[in-house]
Amino acid sequence: MQISSRELKIIKTTTELTFKDIRGSWKARWGINRMNFKVEPGLYSVGNPKETSPVLVTANYKMSFDRLRKELKGIAAWILVLDTKGINVWCAAGKGTFGTQELVNRIAIVQLEKVVSHRTVILPQLGAPGISAHEVSKSSGFTVIYGPVQAKDIKEFIDSGKKATAGMRTVQFNAYDRLVLTPVELVNTSKVSLMIFGVLFLLNIFGVGSFGFVDFYAYMGAVLVGCVLTPVLLPWIPGRAFAWKGWLMGFIWAVMVNGLNGWTAVPQYSVLKALGYLLILPSVSAFYAMNFTGCSTFTSFSGVLKEMRIAVPAIVISIILGICLILINSFINF
Numbered sequence: 001m002q003i004s005s006r007e008l009k010i011i012k013t014t015t016e017l018t019f020k021d022i023r024g025s026w027k028a029r030w031g032i033n034r035m036n037f038k039v040e041p042g043l044y045s046v047g048n049p050k051e052t053s054p055v056l057v058t059a060n061y062k063m064s065f066d067r068l069r070k071e072l073k074g075i076a077a078w079i080l081v082l083d084t085k086g087i088n089v090w091c092a093a094g095k096g097t098f099g100t101q102e103l104v105n106r107i108a109i110v111q112l113e114k115v116v117s118h119r120t121v122i123l124p125q126l127g128a129p130g131i132s133a134h135e136v137s138k139s140s141g142f143t144v145i146y147g148p149v150q151a152k153d154i155k156e157f158i159d160s161g162k163k164a165t166a167g168m169r170t171v172q173f174n175a176y177d178r179l180v181l182t183p184v185e186l187v188n189t190s191k192v193s194l195m196i197f198g199v200l201f202l203l204n205i206f207g208v209g210s211f212g213f214v215d216f217y218a219y220m221g222a223v224l225v226g227c228v229l230t231p232v233l234l235p236w237i238p239g240r241a242f243a244w245k246g247w248l249m250g251f252i253w254a255v256m257v258n259g260l261n262g263w264t265a266v267p268q269y270s271v272l273k274a275l276g277y278l279l280i281l282p283s284v285s286a287f288y289a290m291n292f293t294g295c296s297t298f299t300s301f302s303g304v305l306k307e308m309r310i311a312v313p314a315i316v317i318s319i320i321l322g323i324c325l326i327l328i329n330s331f332i333n334f
Contacts, residue, residue, distance in 0.1 A: 008110065008111055012044070036086065046069055046076065058089060060086060061084060067151045071151045080107070090127070093130030096130060100135045120142065123147065125169060127146075147164065150168075181231065214261055219284065222250050227291075245289055250283070251282040254281035277326075280323065290307065
């Protein structure tokens, strides 16, 4: 017999997102209070679920939780929320917080066997790397079924008898999916950018350089190329490594900056400064594009480490050489 929510802690939720929910998601996209954007782990009910109703498992990152419950309109279901430390399903599976032990422990904590008569839990497909299905079955008695990649397909998945189509199993990661991840990348770069601008300001004060508006927009353009343009155009940029893709786009930007500022026509805009930009700007774009590997489904952990071992030293050396050329140009034209 089904146990009532008064005997067990079952939190009732709805499929409707409030303005506060939407505002919280927007803030998280921009890196505002992102690490605290989470819900309490435990068992939730949507609609009026029965002991035969499906059990859907998700992370306690609130955006993941909200996306799932929003798609459950018209469905009576249980939502089992794991303690992933406020990290989304895919990333938490890689970090181990959306893992076998946490799932087994959470099933025991909420006494799921007293709530439902079946012994099946539906997990998001992107959580599979962190879960050992046979260990879950052995330790808890519950069988793991992997649902679709995207929450929007969960209703069709349930209605079809828990059968997924090929489309439900495919990770799209299209241009829009990549674009919505870029705001937090921009916010993360702002701290570094402020420090760089502070250093340039001090160099100007002490007469070591003459950094001005051109340097400002050249750098900011390189940041946007690495953080936004490269991720959006990712599949269409030649090469495999993210750093290379960013460098290539940054090089195009550097050529444009040199052209826009009349290289060879303006006396103080010498070959040294032009070469300095060609060394610095692509490297800046490459570095920020490489950061996007953590947001992408295109990479593997070993591949990222290999890329970093090669790219980071090359980026550092290139930036140092470029700064030296620009400083030498400043002294010559002082």
